[in-house]
Amino acid sequence: MHDQHSQALKGLKLKATPKRLAILNLLAEESVYTSPEEIWRKLQGKFGRLGLPTVYRNLEELAAGGMISKVIHPNRQLYYYFCPNRHHHHHFICISCRKVEDIDFCGMEEITKNVSGTVLSHIVQVNGLCRACSNRQEGGAS
Amino acid sequence: MHDQHSQALKGLKLKATPKRLAILNLLAEESVYTSPEEIWRKLQGKFGRLGLPTVYRNLEELAAGGMISKVIHPNRQLYYYFCPNRHHHHHFICISCRKVEDIDFCGMEEITKNVSGTVLSHIVQVNGLCRACSNRQEGGAS
DNA sequence: TGCGTAAATGGAAATCATTTCTTTTTAGAA
DNA sequence: TTCTAAAAAGAAATGATTTCCATTTACGCA
Structure with missing residues (x-):
């Protein structure tokens, strides 16, 4: 490494x-x-x-x-740091534990179709709670 | 207005x-x-x-x-400012003239499927050159 | 239509993450 | 081992954004 x-x-x-x-x-x-x-x-x-x-x-x-x-x-x-040999992937970030996960979908092809100009770059980021943090929250007393 | x-x-x-x-x-x-x-x-x-x-x-x-x-x-x-009555749309921004255009696609449904946790929010922004700026650039002498 | 009050504003000053500057140190090629 | 360009330290600067507080204003209500 x-x-x-x-x-x-x-x-x-x-x-x-x-x-x-x-x-x-x-x-x-x-x-x-x-x-x-x-x-x-x-x-x-x-x-x-x-x-x-x-x-x-x-x-x-x-x-x-x-x-x-x-x-x-x-x-x-x-x-x-994420997946050094996989380029152009977007990520899901957990706002609680700050873990980053890969998202196996981009959707840029479709988006590009709907744009009349030239696409130079794009930003996609999904924020939320990862499975673990999501479960923890569900189970926890308020 | x-x-x-x-x-x-x-x-x-x-x-x-x-x-x-x-x-x-x-x-x-x-x-x-x-x-x-x-x-x-x-x-x-x-x-x-x-x-x-x-x-x-x-x-x-x-x-x-x-x-x-x-x-x-x-x-x-x-x-x-954009489209006051259309919520949850993403935009294409021209980095040259700074104009903002609507994108008729989100793709969040598919993205959400690929995430194991809870999605709370997401960011999508497409940057590029609008039709006009794109043409201007093409035609212009270097 | 005029009052009273919470919200909005101005202006100066503070914040604070990030960058710049300059000198010293160091990685790595020859 | 030597040499040079890149990297690092530390202090200081930057500059966009925010905070504070005294003053003004919008607007609901009498």
Whole structure:
């Protein structure tokens, strides 16, 4: 896994620095979306020190390279790692536990048909409660 | 139109102040997405004065009431007015002229089928060039 | 038609996530 | 091992958005 990441970084012409790998590994551990600040906090102490701007810079570069994705959020940057070899998939995010799941449907073909201009990009994000959180809520006393 | 807006505001328990109506009318004139700052600039001079916080506050209230919509944008608030009586439609936005068009397709039913949890909300936005901007680009010399 | 009150507004100041700047350190190719 | 471009630290800047609070205003009701 570590090695796989290093290779991927090489492909993007990004150096495989320990901090960059740590950020990537942290995100890859779980499919859960995370804020830069949170990543920064979790990695403090290791490597001597880690600057918050470094986290921001790395996340942006990794997202630009397609290794991680960004959650649509009105006033925050949130990133998650997902399925490196499956491109162009959309995700279902659990607003409770922040887990990210794949959605096996896009629907863009149909949408494109209904647009008279040129489609350049599209955003699809489904928000909700994952099975586990949904059950927990159902069962829980109010 | 003016009256229609007043009625709608009444329904939302928002007072039909001149400034609020002016913001709404400005957005309703064209289906083009606009920033708070731009609205503020355009309305300066009329009404003596208009505070930027007032614009922000109003846009937020109007969006909460479903009278206007928000563009998905990573670091800016952009709003547009669209089809007051057609709810739950998605839009195609032209990144060149900023015009907003309706998309007659959602695809949420199918998406929902593929999700194991509970869907609470979803975001769909298609970005591109409208017919006019697309043609202009094609024809123009580089 | 005039009052009273909750809502709306202005303007200044605060917030705060994100970015920029500059210097120092480091990965990795030669 | 050396060299160079990329990466990182830390402090400071940015800038869109929000908050605060004193003042004004819309509009329901008498």
